[in-house]
Amino acid sequence: MEKRIIKKYPNRRLYDTATSCYITLEDVKQLVLENVEITVEDAKTHADITRSVLLQIILDEESGVAPMFTYDVLTQIIRFYGHAMQGLMGNYLEKNLQLFSQMQQRLQDQSKSIIGQGDNPLAGNANLWGDFMKFQAPAMQNMMTSYLEQSTNMFVDMQQQLQDRTKTIWTGFGFPSGGSDKK
Numbered sequence: 001m002e003k004r005i006i007k008k009y010p011n012r013r014l015y016d017t018a019t020s021c022y023i024t025l026e027d028v029k030q031l032v033l034e035n036v037e038i039t040v041e042d043a044k045t046h047a048d049i050t051r052s053v054l055l056q057i058i059l060d061e062e063s064g065v066a067p068m069f070t071y072d073v074l075t076q077i078i079r080f081y082g083h084a085m086q087g088l089m090g091n092y093l094e095k096n097l098q099l100f101s102q103m104q105q106r107l108q109d110q111s112k113s114i115i116g117q118g119d120n121p122l123a124g125n126a127n128l129w130g131d132f133m134k135f136q137a138p139a140m141q142n143m144m145t146s147y148l149e150q151s152t153n154m155f156v157d158m159q160q161q162l163q164d165r166t167k168t169i170w171t172g173f174g175f176p177s178g179g180s181d182k183k
Contacts, residue, residue, distance in 0.1 A: 001037065002037075003036065003037040003038060003039045004016070004017070004018050004031065004036055005017040005018070005038075005039055005041065006023070006028060006036045006039070006040045006041070006053075007040075007041055007042075007043040008040055008041070008042055008043060008049060008053070009043045009044075010044060011044070012026075012067065014040070015043070017044055025056060025057060025060065027056065028053060029057045029137070030042070032057070033035075034065070038050065040052075040053040044135075081098060086159050088161075091158070092154065092155065092158060095154055096151055096154070099147055099150050099151065099154075100147060103147050105144070133178075136167070
């Protein structure tokens with residue numbers, strides 16, 4: 001499926017080329033929530049400004065009642081910009097979000113198998129719903145443990161890749177690769 005093109009005009013208005021109408025930032029957020037692939041381009045220069053618009057949505061959400069990122073998380077992210085680990089950190093965050101999304105999908109699939117396929121999970125047997133809620137805490141614990149283990153393994157792999165790259169670079173300059181106990 002082709003990406004949906006949104007054009008941003010100098011007056012800050014967003015125009016959805018698929019529906020031929022102006023939309024709001026909230027509408028763009030809804031498209032993202034519905035897993036619609038979008039590209040936002042500057043109407044005048046045709047530059048891709050998708051990331052800027054997505055960051056604006058995050059900024060609006062973070063300014064709301066229930067922000068996702070703490071002060072510490074935000075400052076740590078900022079500190080990675082310009083750092084040698086910037087690329088690895090971006091990859092690490094992306095992979096962790098993918099793992100977390102997979103975990104969330106598994107939980108939703110489990111709840112559907114217990115409750116049923118209806119839109120209203122409470123439409124099923126009330127006792128079943130109560131049993132599901134009792135089951136949810138240990139299931140979440142198991143899923144989070146699995147997620148944290150995968151995350152830790154991914155971090156260890158990234159560390160190893162960085163060490164291997166460093167050894168390759170140093171060896172390329174004629175320096176010893178390390179690990180030698182010669183004095």
